[in-house]
Amino acid sequence: MTLVALCVISFLHLQLGGMASDTSFNGHVLTLFEQSALLFGTPAESFTEINYYYVQLPRWLMGLIVGAMLGLVGSLMQQLTQNPLMSPLTLGTASGAWLALVIINVFFPSWVGEYSAIAALMGSVLTLLLVLAIVGIRNVSGLPIVLAGMTVNILLGAIASAIILLNDQYAKNLFIWGAGDLGQNGWSWLQWLLPKITVALAILLFAPRLLTVLKLGQQGATARGVSVVPMFLGFIAIGLWLVASVITAVGVISFIGLLAPNVARILGARTARDELWFSLILGAILLCATDSLALWVGAYSVDIIPSGTATAMIGAPALIWIARHHFRAQDSLSISLPGGRAHLGRYTGWLLGACLVLATLLYTLFSYSGNGVSLLLPNEFVWSVRWPRMVTTLAAGAGLAIAGAMLQRLVYNPLASPDLLGISAGATFTLVGSSLLFGVSIHESGPLVAFSGSMLVLALLLLLGKKHQYAPSMLILTGISLTAMIEALVHFALTRGGEDEYVILTWLSGSAYRAQGSHALMLLAVVLVLAGLSISASRWLTLISVGRSFATARGLNVSWAYVLLLSCVAMLCAIVTTTMGPVAFVGLLAPHMAIMLGAKQVKPQLVVAALLGALLMLTADWLGQIVVYPGQISAGILVSIIGGGYFIFLLMRSR
Amino acid sequence: MLIKYLAPIDWLKSKNKFTQSITLATLVFCLLFSWSIKAEIWVEDSDGKHSFTSHPVRVAALNWDIAEQVIELGVTPIAMPDLTGYEQWVVTPAIPEGVEDIGARIEPNIEKLMALKPDVILIAAPQKDLASRLEKIAPVLFYQTYSESHDNAAAAVDNFRKIAQLLDKTALAEQKLQAMEARLDELRSALLTAYDGNLPQVKAIRFASVNSVYVYGENSIPQYALSKLGVVESEVQPRTQWGIAQKRITALQQFSQHTVLYFEPFEYRDKLAESRVWQAMPFVQQQRFNRVAATWSYGGAMSILYNAEALSQSLLELAPR
Numbered sequence: 001m002t003l004v005a006l007c008v009i010s011f012l013h014l015q016l017g018g019m020a021s022d023t024s025f026n027g028h029v030l031t032l033f034e035q036s037a038l039l040f041g042t043p044a045e046s047f048t049e050i051n052y053y054y055v056q057l058p059r060w061l062m063g064l065i066v067g068a069m070l071g072l073v074g075s076l077m078q079q080l081t082q083n084p085l086m087s088p089l090t091l092g093t094a095s096g097a098w099l100a101l102v103i104i105n106v107f108f109p110s111w112v113g114e115y116s117a118i119a120a121l122m123g124s125v126l127t128l129l130l131v132l133a134i135v136g137i138r139n140v141s142g143l144p145i146v147l148a149g150m151t152v153n154i155l156l157g158a159i160a161s162a163i164i165l166l167n168d169q170y171a172k173n174l175f176i177w178g179a180g181d182l183g184q185n186g187w188s189w190l191q192w193l194l195p196k197i198t199v200a201l202a203i204l205l206f207a208p209r210l211l212t213v214l215k216l217g218q219q220g221a222t223a224r225g226v227s228v229v230p231m232f233l234g235f236i237a238i239g240l241w242l243v244a245s246v247i248t249a250v251g252v253i254s255f256i257g258l259l260a261p262n263v264a265r266i267l268g269a270r271t272a273r274d275e276l277w278f279s280l281i282l283g284a285i286l287l288c289a290t291d292s293l294a295l296w297v298g299a300y301s302v303d304i305i306p307s308g309t310a311t312a313m314i315g316a317p318a319l320i321w322i323a324r325h326h327f328r329a330q331d332s333l334s335i336s337l338p339g340g341r342a343h344l345g346r347y348t349g350w351l352l353g354a355c356l357v358l359a360t361l362l363y364t365l366f367s368y369s370g371n372g373v374s375l376l377l378p379n380e381f382v383w384s385v386r387w388p389r390m391v392t393t394l395a396a397g398a399g400l401a402i403a404g405a406m407l408q409r410l411v412y413n414p415l416a417s418p419d420l421l422g423i424s425a426g427a428t429f430t431l432v433g434s435s436l437l438f439g440v441s442i443h444e445s446g447p448l449v450a451f452s453g454s455m456l457v458l459a460l461l462l463l464l465g466k467k468h469q470y471a472p473s474m475l476i477l478t479g480i481s482l483t484a485m486i487e488a489l490v491h492f493a494l495t496r497g498g499e500d501e502y503v504i505l506t507w508l509s510g511s512a513y514r515a516q517g518s519h520a521l522m523l524l525a526v527v528l529v530l531a532g533l534s535i536s537a538s539r540w541l542t543l544i545s546v547g548r549s550f551a552t553a554r555g556l557n558v559s560w561a562y563v564l565l566l567s568c569v570a571m572l573c574a575i576v577t578t579t580m581g582p583v584a585f586v587g588l589l590a591p592h593m594a595i596m597l598g599a600k601q602v603k604p605q606l607v608v609a610a611l612l613g614a615l616l617m618l619t620a621d622w623l624g625q626i627v628v629y630p631g632q633i634s635a636g637i638l639v640s641i642i643g644g645g646y647f648i649f650l651l652m653r654s655r
Numbered sequence: 656m657l658i659k660y661l662a663p664i665d666w667l668k669s670k671n672k673f674t675q676s677i678t679l680a681t682l683v684f685c686l687l688f689s690w691s692i693k694a695e696i697w698v699e700d701s702d703g704k705h706s707f708t709s710h711p712v713r714v715a716a717l718n719w720d721i722a723e724q725v726i727e728l729g730v731t732p733i734a735m736p737d738l739t740g741y742e743q744w745v746v747t748p749a750i751p752e753g754v755e756d757i758g759a760r761i762e763p764n765i766e767k768l769m770a771l772k773p774d775v776i777l778i779a780a781p782q783k784d785l786a787s788r789l790e791k792i793a794p795v796l797f798y799q800t801y802s803e804s805h806d807n808a809a810a811a812v813d814n815f816r817k818i819a820q821l822l823d824k825t826a827l828a829e830q831k832l833q834a835m836e837a838r839l840d841e842l843r844s845a846l847l848t849a850y851d852g853n854l855p856q857v858k859a860i861r862f863a864s865v866n867s868v869y870v871y872g873e874n875s876i877p878q879y880a881l882s883k884l885g886v887v888e889s890e891v892q893p894r895t896q897w898g899i900a901q902k903r904i905t906a907l908q909q910f911s912q913h914t915v916l917y918f919e920p921f922e923y924r925d926k927l928a929e930s931r932v933w934q935a936m937p938f939v940q941q942q943r944f945n946r947v948a949a950t951w952s953y954g955g956a957m958s959i960l961y962n963a964e965a966l967s968q969s970l971l972e973l974a975p976r
Contacts, residue, residue: 047908050935055905109922165759176867176901183866183903186930304867304901369770381791385765495863495901503781506761513762514784630767631737631758 058184063291063307064284065190066182066246067256069197071283073239074257075264075276076203079211080235083145084265085477087258088243090146092153094252096127097244099160101174106163117192117248124244127152132236134651147413148651150420150480154584155644161509162637165502166628179491180251180308182291189249196245199238204276207235211272252491253308254484255315256283262322290314306495312488316481323477324467344598344608352611356394359618363390368626384517391524392515393617393635396576397586399527401613402534403572404587405594405606409545410565411475417588421475422482423573424582426457429486432493432504447519447578454574457482461570462563475566510581510636512621523579530572531610537565538602545602583636585643586613592650616643698821700796701814707794710823711774715793717763718779719745720800724815724955725777726751727831728824733771736760745951747961768792775821796821801953803896808879808959815956835960842967843885849974855914855943857886858907859966861952862921865930866904874898876952877918880962884970897953907936914943916969918950945969 035052070088077086088094100123104116111119134148184190210231243257263286264278287307294310364386365375378386403418419425430453461478468474493504534541540561543551551558576583590613591605599608620642621635696707715734716722722735723745731751735741738756742749755771758764761781765788768776773793778786780799789795798814801807812832819828846854859877861869871877873891875898882888892900907915915938927933938944947969950962 047935047937050932051905051908054931054935109920176863181866185865185904185927185932188926188929298903304903367766369767381769382766384791385788502761506759511762625764629758630756630764632762632764634762 054186055184058187058190059182059291060288062184062190062193062250063182063288065193065197066250066253067260067284067287068280069200069242069246069283070253070256070287071260071264071279071281072200072203072276073242074259074283075261075279076207076211076235076239077257078261079207079272079275080214080232081145082214084262085146085258087255088247090149090258090480091128091131091243092149092151092156093124093127093240093243094247094254095153095156095160096123096125096130097121097247098174098178098252099123099156101177102160102163105174120248121244124247125240127156128240128244130648134648146476146480147416147420151417151588151644151647154419155640155648158509158584158637158640158644161505162633162641165505165509165637166631166633175491175494176304176306177251179306179488179495180253180311181304182250182253182287182294182307183304193245193249197242200242203235203238204280208271208273208276210235211276215272251306251308252488253287254312254488255319255481256287256311259315259319259322260286262319266322286315287311304495306492309488309492312485316485319481320464320478323474324464342598342600344600344604348597348599349604349608349611352608352615356611356615356618359615359622360390360394363618363622366622368629388515388517388520389512389621390618391520392512392580393621394614395520395524395527396512396580396583397590397613397615397617398531398610399523399572399576399613400583400587400617401590401594401609402527402531402606403569404589404613405591405609406534406541406565407569407587408591409541409602410562410569412545413476414592416476417584418569418573419582419584419587420479420483421461421570421573422457422479422486423454423570424577425479425483425486426453426455427451427574427577428508428582429453429482429489430456431507432486432490435504436493450578451574454570454577458567458570458574462566465562465566466559506634507581509634510583510639511632511634512580513632513634515580519579523575526575527572530568531606534565534568535603535606537561537568538606540565541602581634581636583617584640585647586616586639589643589647590616592647698796699817701799702797705794705796707775707821711794711821713772713774714822715757715768715771715773715776717757717776717782717789718760719951720811720953720955720958721777721779721798721814721818723748723951723958724818725822727815727955727957728819728822728827730822730824733773734768736763745954746949748957765789765792777818800955801896803874803894807874807898808876811876811954811956811959831957835957838960839883839963842963843883846884846967846970846974849971851975854884854886856889856910856912857881857966857970858910858913858915859918859947860907860915861899861918862923862927863901865923865927868902868904868907868917869899870902870906871899871952876954876958877950877962877966880959880966883959884963884967899952905932907938911937913938914945914970914973916945916947916966918947918952918965920949921946943973945973 039057074087077088078084080086097120100119101116104111104119108115131145131149131152134152135145214232246253260283261275261279263282264275267278267282269275269278290311291307293314294305294307297310298305364378364383367374367376367378367382400418404416407418407421408414408416427450430449434449460482461475464478465471465475490504490508540551540556543554543556544558544561544565548558551561573587590609593612594605594608597608599605616639617635620639624633624635624638627633696710697704698707699705713733714725714730716725716732717734717736719736719741722732722741725732726748732754734755734757735750736757737759738750738754755767757767757771763782763785765785768789769792776789776793776795778789778795778797780801782789783797786795786797798817800811800814802810815832816825816828819825859871859875859881861871863869870892873894874896878888878898915936933939936944948965950965951958952962954961
């Protein structure tokens with residue numbers, strides 16, 4: 001059955017390829033007979049024939065192979081880790097490759113032609129090693145590895161954006177790769193890729209035995225004389241290699257590796273061998289089908305539609321749908337962060353407050369002019385530029401920290417960060433979408449557009465989460481899917497060229513530069529109200545963080561509480577994103593630092609985290625204005641780099 | 656006191672105080688009147704008319720295409736964004752000595768800008784939403800060159816004139832524009848001679864990768880420059896804001912009768928040369944394909960000339976003689 005589907009889709013893909021080229025260059029369409037003649041060795045002569053043989057055929061084959069590999073590796077990883085969320089996408093490898101390519105293009109432009117493949121390969125392998133180093137090889141079966149992957153994803157993405165923004169023109173050629181494109185120009189990439197993926201045979205031949213044994217659990221495996229750990233590591237390494245090669249060849253194509261194995265299981269693949277083979281074929285079908293769609297839409301549009309964009313647009317809703325119907329709620333907390341002090345010191349809160357006041361004063365008075373530093377009372381104009389920025393960063397930091405602290409307790413996972421819910425991505429989506437559709441500048445379309453995007457995602461989350469009583473894995477899965485889909489759309493916007501892309505990129509970097517007085521005050525007011533609400537709801541949070549059943553037993557309507565608290569988190573995210581763009585890591589980091597300072601109860605944690613978040617953001621914004629003076633690095637990027645680096649250090653030390 | 660200073664003037668030495676004060680009043684009135692006449696400088700930007708009391712001297716240009724035109728007019732702007740980027744991508748005209756860098760184009764450093772005390776701030780679309788804030792520093796004028804709804808090349812020339820009017824350089828601007836037209840004529844006749852009066856159709860592109868290209872079409876400066884060189888374009892691509900569309904490389908096949916010119920830099924030249932599809936392109940087979948020296952495609956009026964120079968140079972290299 002699946003094989004028939006594969007044939008049908010392949011046929012469709014090749015014909016669509018012909019159509020797409022036909023509309024653009026008035027050539028005649030090759031008949032099926034001519035096509036088969038070309039396949040069996042007639043040399044291609046006319047341009048249409050050459051196009052068929054050197055563009056359409058390799059693209060089709062590339063689609064099949066890439067899809068198959070992504071499906072296979074996805075299945076392998078999911079079976080090895082018993083984790084249906086595991087996939088190349090959720091491991092953050094793509095952003096590693098992306099960063100490596102950006103670095104090569106910006107700093108070593110003369111190497112671009114020759115070494116970019118090797119650089120991308122190294123980037124993705126290093127990223128995977130980093131993610132594994134964070135969670136530890138024994139911790140790969142739960143949400144933690146997904147969260148760690150996304151964390152690394154955000155960190156590397158932020159560094160790459162900073163480099164692009166500071167050197168805008170160089171990275172231009174990369175955007176289409178970033179969007180993931182199967183388009184081929186001859187057989188060279190296939191020739192490059194094929195020898196590298198022969199190792200996949202090892203998976204198909206030898207993995208089923210190990211995987212079958214693994215299903216019995218590790219003890220069972222050892223009892224049968226299989227030395228699990230070395231084989232496990234070996235297969236992981238092969239999987240990584242395959243993914244890295246594929247990413248290097250075609251760029252970022254998400255979702256296939258995550259979807260195919262899940263579809264295979266739904267279609268009834270029971271044994272390990274079946275699942276591997278089915279995922280392989282399904283991966284090929286899925287990618288071929290979505291790429292057909294890209295070809296078909298591309299035939300009618302002025303610009304190229306990258307394959308990766310089409311895949312994400314189809315993949316994200318499909319994944320959410322599958323998750324809704326076939327996942328069991330399974331939440332495991334298997335990672336612990338350093339404990340820190342047992343109690344909050346008596347003066348810690350005051351000390352923090354004093355630091356914050358000091359930082360605020362410094363922010364107000366400090367002037368840097370390239371060659372000199374002065375501490376002066378700002379004149380009226382400078383003050384009118386500085387105070388909205390200061391209020392925005394302070395309120396944003398505090399708001400995100402509170403949102404993060406609440407969310408981590410709601411989903412029982414210390415690695416959850418509010419931006420993983422997709423709320424910020426929702427705002428990005430509507431802003432970029434409106435700029436694409438109506439051609440308005442992203443800075444002019446206004447906060448309402450952004451806010452409505454965030455609220456749309458919140459509504460989706462609440463709607464989709466209800467069935468699973470807002471189980472964390474579902475929430476995060478939905479968030480990740482939405483985020484990946486929106487990333488694909490943004491990359492598409494970036495490939496279109498012109499000078500708009502830097503406006504979009506700057507917005508994405510989360511900068512307080514454009515903060516206006518009225519918006520800043522609005523943000524402050526909303527954050528204060530929501531902070532007040534969250535502190536007054538701290539009893540709910542305490543009950544919920546002990547356990548759902550415990551909370552129910554104490555007479556709390558858990559579902560209702562979830563809706564309210566989640567909305568609170570989402571509102572905080574939405575208002576911050578609306579005012580200064582997406583900001584990562586503050587919401588992840590501040591609550592942890594609070595705990596390390598000893599604020600373990602809900603109420604003190606919220607307060608201390610808010611203070612820390614505000615301090616972090618303010619410092620980042622201040623530093624960002626100094627390090628590349630007279631240019632600036634946005635607070636969002638700087639906080640991601642500082643916070644991300646620190647967080648990874650923390651995670652590694654905690655093991 | 657004033658009378659004491661004016662005393663040497665004979666007719667002020669009037670005997671009675673009344674005549675003195677009348678004369679003085681008349682004098683002050685005259686001064687005031689001439690002052691108000693002097694205030695009548697009206698300049699135009701993309702938003703409409705604005706009045707100035709005198710021609711601004713300290714000019715801050717917040718976008719590259721604006722800065723380029725200010726420099727062309729012989730005025731050294733006090734501030735420009737991202738000087739290193741400009742030197743790498745826009746290149747000509749070169750930045751004169753003494754221009755201050757004010758950071759990114761999208762996020763100019765406002766505090767530094769204020770400290771430089773400009774008389775006027777010139778902005779383009781990326782800074783449009785900052786106008787109200789910048790107005791607190793100095794009057795802001797907005798010049799939109801690139802838009803889907805107008806002719807970019809005409810807008811570039813138009814803006815050049817408007818900026819010249821503001822800087823009191825109208826004569827120079829007209830002279831430069833005439834010189835440009837003259838030079839364009841020269842280039843055109845040189846091309847005509849080289850091609851025996853038979854210019855090919857030409858398509859200007861910029862490579863994005865070995866698989867995709869930006870094609871310059873309607874509303875782009877390179878296309879306009881080509882038309883000024885006498886090249887007639889029959890393939891019409893829908894107009895866009897920047898005049899470009901990203902296409903797959905195979906789409907270039909539709910330019911079967913064209914000469915195709917690509918803007919440098921392009922790192923993948925060797926890789927592309929190996930491609931069979933590329934070799935099958937009619938313009939590659941018939942050697943109607945050449946490189947164009949790196950030129951900024953989103954510039955101001957004079958960039959039409961720079962594009963034309965680079966493009967015609969490239970076409971001359973391909974010419975039969």
